[in-house]
Amino acid sequence: MASHRRPRQPSRARVTVLTTAAAAAVAISAQAANAAPSAKPSKDEVKSKVDKLYEQAEQATEKYNGAKEKQEKLQKEISTIQDNVARGQQDLNKLRDSLGSLAAGQYRSGGIDASLQLFLSSHPDDYLDKASTLDQLSGQQADALKKIQDKQRELAQDRAEATAKLKDLAATRTELGNKKKQVQGKLAEAQKLLNSLTAQEKAQLAAEQSRASRASERAALSDPTAPPASSHASGRAGAAFSAAQSKIGTPYVYGATGPSSFDCSGLTSWAYAQAGVSIPRTSEAQANIGTRIYSQSQLQVGDLVFFFNDIHHVGLYAGNGQILHAPRTGTVVRYESMSTIGGPFMFGVRV
Template identity: 50%
Template structure:
């Protein structure tokens, strides 16, 4: 069951402020999605940001709109990051498969060469004894399988020669199959590389748009936003987790690792140990406990048993948004540790900071 221990007075005050800030950002993001069709969907500067760039003061409403747009861009960048992570994981797997196939093909080629060498010795012996049997020429050809389809050819071979020829035939066919499979995987790998590059550009474009908007804000508003983003959970948000017990030894080790990462910067595509994105943090934390998790938040949603929120225990993965584009780790007392977004640091936040898609127990 979720613990309802009271936090310390200091922790309670700061947790309340974070909850209010999170709710305000969520409300602003929702308002942004309802903007008229004249809003720029590409993430370009809004009118308030343009006015600030042009040297005109922006009022409070404009500043809130720009801040909401930054939050929206960061959310979109996180979705693109998880797509990048998934494509990158698939290409790594394909590279390993291609490498294994190439190694197998090299070993099979060596075996084919050895068989040909032995058959060459047979041919040399026949030549020295008075002539080269046409069937033995078959054995030395580059593609003997076409001739092998004729049963009469095998009838002309001795038992030893037929055995060697069958072995060569099987090895040659296996080699060709391995080469075809390797070529198919290489084609998939090229597609995967292009997909990785596409998602990488998408992330970079959205982050650059967010940075332009932030730079266009008045210095006071920008400083306030960045101060809130840098909250690292060490000096400002320290929930009372004393007495909280994880469901298993592995979960306890993962929770300890996640809590030790509090304060580390968010970096998209990163899996630690010095920087993380959201799924990189949970993957790294469980790896410290000897448990292998998939790379993306979408895949992590299916990496264990589904648990209702009322039964959440420390170490459970909390998956957010309908598209499962964000993940945090439940650490007890209604709190998660997560890597929020670019510019922020790994920190504690209330488990209900955004809509929950699923809770998974690895």
């Protein structure tokens, strides 16, 4: 006899388990989709990221330049102080020898004065501070002892100053190393991004930069106030500009001051040096010399022009809204429109 039992219905618990499993499978699929590698950045996206990294590298470069300049200054100051200490020690030895001769003469003539004998056996400073001591000495002895005391104090001050500067130098060297690592890190990151481009994309970027540079050069040289590359302009600003023109095509290298490579402030300081004018090494320091000009329309060829809020980029005004500058790693000294620098024009400086 056939069974007429109804088929078993799945329990509510079993349905819940199946539903949960299905939901989990959907979630895992979604996570897998999200975990899939993102699309390769476009050429323009890479350029934007690289430009930002180069800007950060240039900020660190100017800090590096400042630390390097401070290090060199401290080294010179320490060397001068050490030379002074060496000469001072020689003078002190001569004074002591002279006083020793005086003591020997006293001994031969009947004995050494007690106060002088005390000096020769120990440090005289505390003893000389007592007025009664000087009263017991002859005028010649007192004069000799006073000179020795003054020289000892002078040497102590010089040695203390040298010690302080040596500590400052050690801290500066540490800062210099840190800034150098920052620059190198940003440049390495930018290079990694550039290496992700195809050969065709790299060629396109290079062509775009070349076209922009040629357009800027044509614009600058069409300005009647701009001195042609073949002439030596009058005035120190013009002379500095002509010197910079002679370096068009020279590669950018961070920390470089010429003549075969430059960074931004390295080019401007070198150019003005060729015109017989000494200006500071860093863009921040260069911004604090001369006469500031806030209106772009009042700029003249050869004026220093500064960009970004922290003044970390500087070039030479070339006329018609163009500058001549050392832009960043991977480029050369060239003309460029002020509108494409990547940061706001802050002001110019007429040296």
